Amino acid sequence: MAKGIREREFQNLMIQWSLPMGWAFTAGRSLPRETTQTIVAGQLRDAIVRLNPDVIEGFDVDALVEEIIATVNAVEGGLVRANEQVLRLLRGRKEFRDADGVWHALKVIDLEHPNANTLVVSDEVTITVPGKTSRRFDLVYWVNGLPLVVVEVKSPTTKSSWADAAREINDVYVTEYPWFFTPNVFAVASDGLKLRFGAAGAPTYLWQPFRSTADDENLSGQADVQRSVELLLNPATVLDMLANFALFDTSGGGVDKKYLPRYPQMEAAHLIHERVLAGGQKGLIWHHQGSGKTLLMVFAASLLLADTRTESPTIILLSDRTQLVRQTSGVFTSALGDAYFHQPATSQELRSLLADDVRGVISTTVHKFADAGKNLSTRRNIIVLVDEAHRTQSDRSESLAGQMRGALPHAKFFGMTGTPVSNLATDTFALFGEETDPDRVLHRYSVSRSLLDGATVPIMLDPHPVAFEINDQALQAEFDQFADNFDLDDPDRESLSRKFGRLTSVFTNPDRIHAVCQDIVDHYLAGAYRNGLKAQVVAYNRELAVAYTDKINELLAGFGASQVLAEVGKHDRITAEVNISISDSKDEDRAMRPFQLSEAEEEEQKRRFLTPDDPLCFLVVTAKLMTGFDAPNEGVLYLDKPLKAHTLFQTITRPNRTWVSPTGFVKTSGVVVDYIGLAEEVQRAVVDPTSPRAGKGGGFVTDLSELVAEFRATFARIEDLLVDVDGLDLTVHGYESVRAINVFLDANPGAAEVFSKDYRLLARLYPLINTDKRVDKYRDGFGLFGSVYTTLFKRSSDEERKDRLSELGPMVLEIINAHVHSFSVVASQEEALVLDAQGIAILKELLALVRPKPGKDDGEDKTPPSAAEILDHIKASLDKGVEPGSAKYTALAERIKLLRDRIIQNAQDALEFLSEALRIARAIVDAEKHPNEAVVLDDDHVGVLSRIIHDHAPSGFSVMERNLAEEIDQVVTRTLAGSWDNADARNRGVRRATAAVFRRYTLKPVGEPYDSTVAYIEAHYLVD
DSSP: OOTTOOHHHHHHHHHHHHGGGTOEEOOGGGSSSOTTOSSOHHHHHHHHHHHOTTTGGGSOHHHHHHHHHHHHHOOTTOHHHHHHHHHHHHTTOOEEEOTTSOEEEOOSSOSSOGGGSOEEEEEEEEEOOTTSOOEEEEEEEEETTEEEEEEEEOOTTSSOOHHHHHHHIIIIIIHHOGGGGTTOSEEEEEOSSOEEEEOTTSOGGGOBOOOOTTSOTTOOHHHHHHHHHHHHSSHHHHHHIIIIIOEEEOSSSSOOEEEOOOHHHHHHHHHHHHHHHTTOOEEEEEEOTTSOHHHHHHHHHHHHHHOGGGOSOEEEEEESSTTTTTTTHHHHHHHHOGGGEEOOSSHHHHHHHHHTTOOEEEEEEGGGGTTOOTTSOOOSOEEEEESSTTSSOOSOTTSHHHHHHHHSTTOEEEEEEOOOOGGGIIIIIHHHOOTTSGGGOSEEEOHHHHHHHTSBOOEEEEEOOOOOOOOHHHHHHHHHHHHHHTTOOHHHHHHHHHHHSSHHHHHTOHHHHHHHHHHHHHHHHHTGGGGTOEEEEEOSSHHHHHHHHHHHHHHHTSHHHHHHHHHHTSOSOOEEEEOOOOOOOTTSOGGGGGGOOOHHHHHHHHHHHHSTTSSEEEEEESSTTSSSOOOTTEEEEEEOSOOOHHHHHHHHTGGGBOOBOTTOOBOOOEEEEESSOOHHHHHHHTOOTTOTTBTBOOSOEEEHHHHHHHHHHHHHHHHHHTTTSTTOOTTOOSHHHHHHHHHHHHHSTTHHHHHHHHHHHHHHHHHHHTTOGGGGGGHHHHHHHHHHHHHHHHHSOHHHHHHHHHHHHHHHHHHHHHHHTTOOOGGGOOSBOOOOHHHHHHHHHHHHHHSOOOOTTOOOOOSOOBHHHHHHHHHHHHHHHSOTTSHHHHHHHHHHHHHHTOOOOSHHHHHHHHHHHHHHHHHHHHHHHOTTSOOOOTTTHHHHHHHHHHHTOOTTOOSOHHHHHHHHHHHHHHHHTSOOSSHHHHHHHHHHHHHHHHHHTTOOSSSTTHHHHHHHHHHHTOOO
16 A cells, blocks of 8 residues: 555545445434434434334334433443343344333344445544543444444554554443443454454454455455455445354353354355255365364354244254363353253263254264164254264264264254365265265365464474384394293294384383473473463373373473573473373273373363463373364474374364463464474375365475475575675674674665565574574574664664564564674773764763762873763762662663663764763752652653552562553553643543553552552653
8 A cells, every 4th residue: 555544544445445335424423413322313213113114103212212222321241241132132132012011022123134224334433421531433334323333443554553453442442432332243453454353342362354265365455455344344244243143152150252253154154054944965164173163063053043944943063072062052051041052961861852852952972872773853954063074974874973864864964174184085075065066065264264364373393203223133132032031932922022013112112201201391491381382292192191291290390491480480380281081991901090080170171271371281192182172372282193194184283273372472383393203194184185286285284394494595595695794703693793794785785685585584484493403503693683684674764664563573573682682782892982072062061960070189080981981970970869779760770771782883973972971961960959859861751660660569460560661651642642622631531541551451540559650640741
C-alpha cells in the first residue's frame, strides 16, 4: 500500500467493500441514537413489528424494546454469560409474554433472509456515559439496530499492527463498555495488511484469519484483507455465525468460554450438514493435524441438532479414547442441557441409549461397540462423527468398527483425519469417502494453509543419531561361552538369541540410556525450557520409559542442571514423569504396577504438564499420549522409538500446536529430536496419497540439517562479501571489528543492503538451530554480524526501520539485542577530547559543576579530560549529592549509563556528548538543592516509575518493574494524546488507564505501589 495511508482512509476502503454486500452506510454521528445507547432503538422496534406480523398486535412494542434493551445492558454475570443470553434472544429462542399472558418466541433478526433485515455500517461510533471516558469505535456493523460486529483498524504504514487493534478492543472498549458487546457476534482487527477476527475479550492468540479454502493460498496484503472482508463481513456470514457457530461453555466447572469457528471448520461443518440433508451416507474430512477437528465435530453436531429437517437426530461423537470431547462437552450442556448430552460409562449403557432411541449427542469410544450385536438401532438419522478416522476403523465385520456398523446399519458416517498416509487409502478413503468427491475427500484443509493461517506451527526434525559399535564375532563368542557354561541346548540357545538379539538389547544398554538422557536434558535446558515450553519423550517400550524417567530426574537433580534453573529463575527443581498403559490383568508385570495411573491421576498429570509454571516439564511415554494429546505448550518431542506411517505422523505433530506463554513468548515452531534416524520414514509418512506429485511430504517437517546447511551457506556469503576487510577476525567481537566492517560497507555501494539481507536470513535461522553443535564455531561471527546490523539498523530511516521490524519480528530483534552487550564503545577511550570554542565553553561550565575545586596549594589542572573522566566526575557528584537507591538516583544513574554508551567520533559528536553531560550535571546539582522533588530528564519517566514500583512492591510481587513502568508510560502518554474537553476529564482518563494496566498485571489499583505511581504521574505528566 502507498506510504502514509491513514486509518480513516482504510476505514473508507472497508466501507466501500461492504456496500455491494447489502450494507447501507450511515455516519456514526448521524445514527438515530443517543451516544449513551447501545441499540438504535427505532430500527429494532421496526424490525420486531415487521418480522412478527401474526402476533405483534398482542404486545406493547415499546415495553418489549425496553425489555430487550435491559437484557442487552445486563452484564453482572460477566461478558461471556451476558453475550450467551443476548445471542440466545437474537436467535429467537427467548419467549415473551403478550397482553393475554401467552408466551411467544419472537423474531428479532431474520436469520434465514439476511436482506430482510436493516443492515447498516457506521464509522466513528461514539459511546459514553457520565463519569466515563467517551470512546469511538472505528466501524460498527448493525443489524436491526443491534451492534453485531465492532471493527478496530490501524494504518498500514504505522508501526501499530492488527494485534494492537485487537488489544485496544479487549483492554479499552470491552473493559470500559462491556454492555456494548453483549450483542457482539465477533470483533475484527486489521492493520490494512492483515485481518483477524475473534470473540471480544478473547486473548489475541485466539484471533484467526478468515479466508476460503477455494482461494489462492498466496493471496496476501490488501488483496487478502479485501477478500477477508468480503467473506467474513458478508451479512450471510455474520448471521450464520450468530445462528450456528457462536457456541458457549458456561456450564460451570471452569472459565466461561465462547467458541468461534475457523473458516475450514465452518466450511466442513456446512458440507456435513448439507450431505446429511441430501441423504448422503458418508464423507471424509481431511484437516491437518492440530487444526481443530474435535471442535469441528462440535460445530457440525450443533448444526445438525438445530435443523428440524434432520428430525431430532442422534449424533455420536466417536473416538478411540475416552476424553475426546471432555474439554468441549460444556458446549452441549450449555446449549441443550444435560438431558441431551450423554457419555455412557459402559458398553451396556451405550447399548441401552441406542436401543431406547435416545436423541441428542452421545460421546463414546469405538471399544464400547464390542459385542453390540446386529441392528441395535435401524434409524436413518443417526450420524456418527469419527475422530482420528484412520485408527480403529476397518471394513472387517469382526473388527470394532465392523461391529459398530452392524449395530447401526443405516447410520451415516463422517470421518475426520489429519493423517495423509498412502497405505491407509483402502480403509479410510473407502470407508468414509464418497466416490463422487474429488479424491474421495469431502473437505480438505491442507498443511500449507494451516501454517499460513497460523493454526499450527512447522516442525523441525533435529537428527541426533546415537552411534555405537558392535563386534559381531566377539559377541557371538561370548554368547556361545555363556550357553556352554549353563549347558543350554539348541532350542534354548535359539530362544535366547531371538529374545536378546533384537533392538531391545541395544536400547537397554545403560551407556546408551545415559547418553540419550544426558542429550535430552542438555538440549531441553539450552532451548525449550528457557521459553517456558515443555517436552515429551517417546521411549522404545514401557521398561525403557521408566528407565528414562529415572535417569532424566537423576540428571535434572545434578549441579549443571541446577545452575541453569538458577539462571532462568523459574524453578528450583523440575521433574519428569512416566505415562504408560498398565492393565489390571493378573498377567501384568508386577514391576509396572507402581506406575499405573487412575483416570483422575492421569487428568491431574496432564493438567500439571499443561500449566506453564508447574515443575512437571517432561512426560515420558511409549504409546500413550502420542496421539490425541493436545498440549500447545509442548515445544519439543524426543523420539527414541522406531515408528512408521500414521503413528509416526501423529507422533511428530505433537509439538505443532500454536502457543503464547504468559510472558508473551510466541511459539513459532515445534522440534522433534530424532535419535533413531527417521528422516526418510518421516517423508514417507507425510506424503499425500491423492497428490499426482506424491513424493515430497506436506512441507511442515523440516530436517534441521537442511537449516544448518542453509545457515552455513549464508554465513559463507557474508564472509565472501567481507573478504577485503583488512585484518578482520570473525572470532573477535569488539568495536574495532564492527568499525572496520562499517567502514567497508559505507565505502561499497550496495554492500550494506546485501549484508543486511543475508544477516536477516541468519537471524531467522538461528533460533531454530542455536542448540546444534554444528553452529558452535559460528557463534562469535554471528554475534559480530548482529552488532554490525544493529549499527545499520539504528542509522535507518523511520520507514526503513518499520519495514525491517515487520520482517524480522520481535523474536529476531531479541536475538540481535542479545549480542549487542559485548559491543565496546569509543566513549570509554582515554584520549583527551578535541573541542571547538563552543565545546570548551560547555566543558568549563560542566567541570565547574562536577570537578572538585583546587585548594590553595593545588595548581589548576590544564589537562583536557577524557570522556571517561568526565563521566567518572559526574557519577562521583551523583553518589555524593543524591541518596543512593532513591528513584531520583536511579533515573540519573540510568542517564549516565546511556551517555557512557555513546560513541564519540568527531568534534560534533563530542559537543553533543558534552551538552548531554552538562544537562545531567545540572540535574544533579538541582537534585542536591531539592531533595524532596523528583528529577525527570526527557524519557526518564520509565526509570523513575520502575524505582517507585520496586520501592513499594508488595510481598509476593513477581512482575518485572521495568515492564510495568514502560507500559504505564506508554498508556499514559497515549491517553494524554487524545482529545479532552477539560483537564479534569483528562486526569480521570489517565488514572483509569493506569488502573487498567495494574489490573492487567493482576495488581490491585489501590494502595501501594499504585498510589505512589499515580502521585508521580499527577506531578510529572498532568502538567497544565
